[in-house]
Structure formats: C-alpha cells, structure tokens
Amino acid sequence: MAPSVRYPRPVTIHHVAEEASVSKSTVSLVLQGSPLVRDETAERVREAAHKLGYVYNRRAAELRRQSSNMIGVVINDLMNPFFAELLAGVERRLMDAGYIVLMAHAQESPDRQRRVLQSMREHHAAGILLCPALGTPRSLPHELLPWGIPLVVMVRSLGAGAYDYAGSDNECGVRMATRHLVDTGHRRIAFLGGRTGPAYAERLRGYRKALAAARIPFDPQLVIEADPGRGGGRDAMARTLRIDPRPTAAVCYNDITAFGALAALGEQGLRAGADFALIGFDNVSDAAHSNPPLSTVDIHPGDLGEQAAAALMARIAQPSVERQIYLAKPRLMLRRSG
Structure with missing residues (x-):
C-alpha cells in the first residue's frame, strides 16, 4: 500500500x-x-x-466584516494627462493609508459610468471618488445615497447638493488669465473649448467678468465651443483665426485644448507668444515642455487628488461629518505662449 x-x-x-x-x-x-x-x-x-x-487573506477578512479597504475611483477621461496626475495624487494618499485603489474609465459616457459604479457597489467599495462624465445628471449623488457608500465628487461639480466636493476655483482662474491678457494690451480675446456643464459655465463666467471689469464689450462670436481635447482645440483655433477682425489672444478651457490650439497656430505659420497670446488651464506637467512652453492656470492636479482622497477618508471615518468642499486656489503660470 x-x-x-x-x-x-x-x-x-x-x-x-x-x-x-x-x-x-x-x-x-x-x-x-x-x-x-x-x-x-x-x-x-x-x-x-x-x-x-x-x-x-484580505478578501476573507473583508467578507467577515462586510466591508473592504478598496476605494473605487471613476475617471471620465484618461486621455487627458490632468486626470492621470489627479489619479496619482489620489493613489498616493489612499495607499499610504492602507487602501487599495480600483480605477475605472467612464470614457465620458454616463451609461458606462453607471455600470462602473454598480460594479463598485457589488464589490463592497469602502468609498467612491468620481470625476463625473459629461452629461451626468445632477441628481446622481442623491441617487447613490441608499447605497451607504461614501462619495466625493472631483473636478466637475454637479451643482447644489449635500455631497462632498474637491475641485478648483474655475471662475477666479479664468478671470485671472483673461485680466493678464487685457493688461498686456489685448482687446480681441477669445475663449476656446468646452461646451456644457458647471465647470464650463464657471470658466466662461470668469472670462466675461474680466472683460466687463476692463469695459470690453462681450462678443459671443469669440466664444468658440469645442470638445475639450486636442482635436477640439485645433478646430477651435482654426475657426478663431477665420474671424474678422481676428482675435490676438485666447484663454483655453484646459491645457489639452491649448495644445491643440498650439498645433493649429503652427499650421498657419504663427507662433504662440510672438503672433498670438495663448493661456491654458490646469498646469499639467506637459505644459512646461510644449513648444513654446504654455502659460496656464495652475490648480495643482496632484494636490487636488490628495485633498479629494483625504475628504473621502474623513467621510469614511466619520459619516456624520459636515459637508466638505475643497477648492484649489489658482495661480497664473506665465511662460512663453502668453
């Protein structure tokens, strides 16, 4: 035997x-x-x-206590380096605290976003950080309340509500950028990129307030709506250069829009800074290395991610804590483009 x-x-x-x-x-x-x-x-x-x-066996321990140390992070557009830098800040703060980050890409689709959120609920996420896709209903935070999962909305506000939020002072940042262009002698200043949503409305409001303060009449044809990406920026600048009389400067919805605008200027034999003043918004790391280096509004993407993560951990630790709002204070980073 x-x-x-x-x-x-x-x-x-x-x-x-x-x-x-x-x-x-x-x-x-x-x-x-x-x-x-x-x-x-x-x-x-x-x-x-x-x-x-x-x-x-971490999963077995989670099942025993019907919770987890997993945090769901839903990003609307990973093609934009701003969100990659934001995510790095989120991961840095959460991993230092012992959490595991599960990231999902909504691809600017509210339907895909809902499926991703439902999946995170099924996996017993301890909390969720959400950069809303364009078109996300303002009611979403209220709809998620019965789940009992702490939620922090990042970057794109969903309007009035009781949810925690981490973003930037969009109106102040664009007002600052537009005022700089006015102070350097520009009067025909365009606003390029973006189409809808609270962040777009806030940035456009900053642009209009800066013009009003300088007693420059608002010209709606200088607001060039476009998808907030390189392709949208390139198209928006091409349309801007066809306006008569032609603008001499522009503030862009974000840095990626500005990168597309830089390309369009080059195609027309023009150089940002010398022939046309251009300012972005976000201050992604690539902005300092574009050609020419891009002037932009710095809202510290990595720090913003860390603050969003800190707000979520505070909510997890104390569910009854008062509503938390973090707004990054913008700073104008002047480089050679504007």
Whole structure:
C-alpha cells in the first residue's frame, strides 16, 4: 500500500500571534495596516508572519466584516494627462493609508459610468471618488445615497447638493488669465473649448467678468465651443483665426485644448507668444515642455487628488461629518505662449 501523503498544516493567525508573543487582535490590526499598533510591535508581527510563511487573506477578512479597504475611483477621461496626475495624487494618499485603489474609465459616457459604479457597489467599495462624465445628471449623488457608500465628487461639480466636493476655483482662474491678457494690451480675446456643464459655465463666467471689469464689450462670436481635447482645440483655433477682425489672444478651457490650439497656430505659420497670446488651464506637467512652453492656470492636479482622497477618508471615518468642499486656489503660470 502506498504511503499516505502528509500535507503541512496551514499557518493561521494563531500561529503568528504565538510566534510574536502578541494577541490575535494585535496581529489582525497589523495585517490591516492599522496605525494603532506601535512600530516595534508591528515589525515583530510582520517578521513572525514572514518566518512562518503566513499569507493574509484580505478578501476573507473583508467578507467577515462586510466591508473592504478598496476605494473605487471613476475617471471620465484618461486621455487627458490632468486626470492621470489627479489619479496619482489620489493613489498616493489612499495607499499610504492602507487602501487599495480600483480605477475605472467612464470614457465620458454616463451609461458606462453607471455600470462602473454598480460594479463598485457589488464589490463592497469602502468609498467612491468620481470625476463625473459629461452629461451626468445632477441628481446622481442623491441617487447613490441608499447605497451607504461614501462619495466625493472631483473636478466637475454637479451643482447644489449635500455631497462632498474637491475641485478648483474655475471662475477666479479664468478671470485671472483673461485680466493678464487685457493688461498686456489685448482687446480681441477669445475663449476656446468646452461646451456644457458647471465647470464650463464657471470658466466662461470668469472670462466675461474680466472683460466687463476692463469695459470690453462681450462678443459671443469669440466664444468658440469645442470638445475639450486636442482635436477640439485645433478646430477651435482654426475657426478663431477665420474671424474678422481676428482675435490676438485666447484663454483655453484646459491645457489639452491649448495644445491643440498650439498645433493649429503652427499650421498657419504663427507662433504662440510672438503672433498670438495663448493661456491654458490646469498646469499639467506637459505644459512646461510644449513648444513654446504654455502659460496656464495652475490648480495643482496632484494636490487636488490628495485633498479629494483625504475628504473621502474623513467621510469614511466619520459619516456624520459636515459637508466638505475643497477648492484649489489658482495661480497664473506665465511662460512663453502668453
């Protein structure tokens, strides 16, 4: 008869606690990344787990307590480097706190966004950070309330409501950029890119207020609506250059729109800064390295992501905390384009 096979016994949390001379609850706290355990004790527990070959089954622990350490992050447009930099800030803050980030791309589709949100609910997300897709109904935060999952809306406001929000002072930033162009002698100033939504309305309002303060009549033909991307920016600038009399400067809805506008200027043999003043919005890292370097409104995308993550963690820790609103203070970054 063949000898029976003896399998090694599974290593459990009890064995780790015994090896480290601590309680099971202390081991559990260490494995969950809790800051409540002293560093030297936590290190002893980790060494014991490594020595014994113990592997923490995080999913089983989540099922036992009907929660998770997973945070869902829904980004509307990953083709825009602004959102990549925002996401880096989000991940930096959440991972330092022991959370796992599950990112999904809504591709500017409200329908896809709903499916993604439902999936995150089914996976028991501990919280959700959402950059709303264009066309997202303002009622969405209220519709998600019965889920009991903390939500922070980022970048694009959904109007009045009780939800937490992290974004930028859009009106102030564009007003600042437009005022700079006025102060440097421009009178025919266009506003390029964007079509709809609260962020677009806020930025357009800043543009109009700066013109009004300088007693420059608002000319609706200088507002060139376009998709907020490179293609939209290129098309918007091409249309701008056909206006008679031709504008001499423009503020763009975002930096990606401005990059497209830079390309259109080059196609016409014009150079931003020398022949046409151009200012973007966001200050993505590529703005400093465009040709020429792009003047822009800096809203610190990475910091904004960290602040959004901090607001979500505060909501998770204390569900009854008052509504949190973070608005990044814009700063004008003047480079060679404007």
